[in-house]
Amino acid sequence: MMERNLPETSQNLLLVGGGHAHVFVLEAFARRPEPGLRLTLVTKDVLTPYSGMLPGHLAGLYERDAMHIDLERLVRESGATLVQDEAIGFDARNRQVRLRSGGEIAYDLLSIDIGITPDLSGIDGAADHALAVKPIGDLLEKWDRLVAAAAGPDGPRRVAIVGGGVAGICLAFAAASALRKVGGAGMQISVVSAGASPELNSGMQERIRQALKRRRIALYANAVAVGVDERGVTLADGSLVPADAVLVSTGAAAPPALNGSDLAKDERGFLAVGPSLQVLNDSSVFAAGDCATMMVSSRPKAGVFAVRQGPVLARNLRRALRGEPLEFYTPQHDHLILIGTGDGRAIGGRGRWLSFEGRWVWRWKDWLDRRFMRRFR
Ligand SMILES: Cc1cc2nc3c(=O)[nH]c(=O)nc-3n(C[C@H](O)[C@H](O)[C@H](O)COP(=O)(O)OP(=O)(O)OC[C@H]3O[C@@H](n4cnc5c(N)ncnc54)[C@H](O)[C@@H]3O)c2cc1C
Known part of the structure; x- marks a missing residue:
C-alpha cells in the first residue's frame, strides 16, 4: 500500500x-x-x-x-x-x-x-487467607513461596483452588505437577467449583473430569465457597474442604x-x-x-x-x-480453548460441540504459544 x-x-x-x-x-x-x-x-x-x-x-x-x-x-x-x-x-x-x-x-x-482485579467479595476471609491469582506478577511471587514451603517437611500438604473456570482448572493441573515434584506424590490438590464454566462445552467438561481423576485431583462440583480460613475452604452447605493453602480464581472486578x-x-x-x-x-x-x-x-x-x-x-x-475513519472490531463468536493437563497432554475445544485431547494437543498448544512469544522477541 x-x-x-x-x-x-x-x-x-x-x-x-x-x-x-x-x-x-x-x-x-x-x-x-x-x-x-x-x-x-x-x-x-x-x-x-x-x-x-x-x-x-x-x-x-x-x-x-x-x-x-x-x-x-x-x-x-x-x-x-x-x-x-x-x-x-x-x-x-x-x-x-x-x-x-x-x-x-x-x-x-x-x-x-x-x-x-480479583473479586474476593462473597468469600469471607479470602483477602487474608487465600492467594488471589491476579495480578499475575503478584501470583508468581506467591507461587514461588508456596512451592518453596511445600518442599519443606512442615510445608502445606493440602492445596485447594477455588474456581472451576479455565484459569482455575489450569492452576489445578499446574499445582499437581509443581507441588508433587517438591512435596511428594501425597500432596492433595482440590478444585472447588460452583458450577460448570459456560466457556467449556460438555465434551470438554467430561474430559476435564477424567483428567482430574487421572491426576488424582479432587473435584468439589456445585460447591459454593463462602469462606477461607486456616482450616481450609468453607462451602455454602457448611462443609469444609480441608486445605493448608488456598488459591482463589473466581470472579473479576x-x-x-x-x-x-x-x-x-x-x-x-x-x-x-x-x-x-x-x-x-x-x-x-x-x-x-x-x-x-x-x-x-x-x-x-x-x-x-x-x-x-x-x-x-x-x-x-x-x-x-x-483523523481517519476507524475500523470496527467484531469478536469471533467462540474461541479455541486449550488446557494443558501437566502430564504431556492437553484438552482442547471450541464452541458448543468440538472437544479433543491428547499429546498432540499439548504439542500444538506449545507451538502456538512459542510462536506468539517469538513475535515480541
Ligand atoms: C492462571 C491463569 C490462566 C489463564 N489462562 C488463560 C488462557 O489459557 N487463555 C486465555 O485467553 N486467558 C487466560 N487467562 C486470562 C488472562 O490472563 C487474561 O484474560 C489476560 O491477562 C487479560 O489481558 P489484559 O491485556 O486485559 O490484562 P493483563 O494481562 O492483566 O495486563 C494488564 C497490565 O496492566 C498493568 N497495570 C495494571 N493496572 C495498572 C495501573 N493502574 N496502571 C498502570 N499499569 C497497570 C499490569 O502491570 C499489566 O502489565 C488466564 C488467567 C489466569 C490467572
Missing part, C-alpha cells in the same frame, strides 16, 4: 497498562513510527506475562523469561517513553491521568489496557483506578466500549482487554480477546491520530 504524505502529528498518545493488547500497539508503532508522535507507556510492571504460557510456567515447564514480554525493549524500539508507575485515576475532562507517585500525565489520545472517573462503564464498573474500542462517552479514550466490556458483543474476559483486539486497537489509534 502506498504511504500518503501525512502532516506530522504533534500529539501525545498515552498507553496505560502493558497488557496483551498494548504489546501489539507498541509493536505496530515500532514497525511504522508516526512522525512527530509522542508515545508514552505507563505501566506497573515492565515484564508482561503471557497468559497462554502462565500455567505451563507454574507447572515448571517454561522458564520465567520464556513467558514474559519485555515491555522496556518494545518501548525502546517504538521510540516511546516508559513510565513505570501505577495509574490511580483518570480525569477525562482535563485529559490527564493521575499517578501513584504523585503528579499527572496529560494526553491527547489515551488507551487503557490494565486488566482486572474492575480495576479500582477506574473508580471515580467520568468514563462510561458497564454495570460492573468495566469501561464500556463500542466496536471501534472507543469508550462510549469519550472519543479520545480507547480501552481493550479485560478492563473493557464490548457493549454490543460482550465476550468472556480472556487473554485471547485482548490479543485479537490488539492489532485493531493499534490501527484505530493511528487512524484517530490522523
Whole structure:
C-alpha cells in the first residue's frame, strides 16, 4: 500500500497498562513510527506475562523469561517513553491521568489496557487467607513461596483452588505437577467449583473430569465457597474442604483506578466500549482487554480477546491520530480453548460441540504459544 504524505502529528498518545493488547500497539508503532508522535507507556510492571504460557510456567515447564514480554525493549524500539508507575485515576475532562507517585500525565489520545482485579467479595476471609491469582506478577511471587514451603517437611500438604473456570482448572493441573515434584506424590490438590464454566462445552467438561481423576485431583462440583480460613475452604452447605493453602480464581472486578472517573462503564464498573474500542462517552479514550466490556458483543474476559483486539486497537489509534475513519472490531463468536493437563497432554475445544485431547494437543498448544512469544522477541 502506498504511504500518503501525512502532516506530522504533534500529539501525545498515552498507553496505560502493558497488557496483551498494548504489546501489539507498541509493536505496530515500532514497525511504522508516526512522525512527530509522542508515545508514552505507563505501566506497573515492565515484564508482561503471557497468559497462554502462565500455567505451563507454574507447572515448571517454561522458564520465567520464556513467558514474559519485555515491555522496556518494545518501548525502546517504538521510540516511546516508559513510565513505570501505577495509574490511580483518570480525569477525562482535563485529559490527564493521575499517578501513584504523585503528579499527572496529560494526553491527547489515551488507551487503557490494565486488566482486572480479583473479586474476593462473597468469600469471607479470602483477602487474608487465600492467594488471589491476579495480578499475575503478584501470583508468581506467591507461587514461588508456596512451592518453596511445600518442599519443606512442615510445608502445606493440602492445596485447594477455588474456581472451576479455565484459569482455575489450569492452576489445578499446574499445582499437581509443581507441588508433587517438591512435596511428594501425597500432596492433595482440590478444585472447588460452583458450577460448570459456560466457556467449556460438555465434551470438554467430561474430559476435564477424567483428567482430574487421572491426576488424582479432587473435584468439589456445585460447591459454593463462602469462606477461607486456616482450616481450609468453607462451602455454602457448611462443609469444609480441608486445605493448608488456598488459591482463589473466581470472579473479576474492575480495576479500582477506574473508580471515580467520568468514563462510561458497564454495570460492573468495566469501561464500556463500542466496536471501534472507543469508550462510549469519550472519543479520545480507547480501552481493550479485560478492563473493557464490548457493549454490543460482550465476550468472556480472556487473554485471547485482548490479543485479537490488539492489532485493531493499534490501527484505530493511528487512524484517530490522523483523523481517519476507524475500523470496527467484531469478536469471533467462540474461541479455541486449550488446557494443558501437566502430564504431556492437553484438552482442547471450541464452541458448543468440538472437544479433543491428547499429546498432540499439548504439542500444538506449545507451538502456538512459542510462536506468539517469538513475535515480541
Ligand atoms: C492462571 C491463569 C490462566 C489463564 N489462562 C488463560 C488462557 O489459557 N487463555 C486465555 O485467553 N486467558 C487466560 N487467562 C486470562 C488472562 O490472563 C487474561 O484474560 C489476560 O491477562 C487479560 O489481558 P489484559 O491485556 O486485559 O490484562 P493483563 O494481562 O492483566 O495486563 C494488564 C497490565 O496492566 C498493568 N497495570 C495494571 N493496572 C495498572 C495501573 N493502574 N496502571 C498502570 N499499569 C497497570 C499490569 O502491570 C499489566 O502489565 C488466564 C488467567 C489466569 C490467572
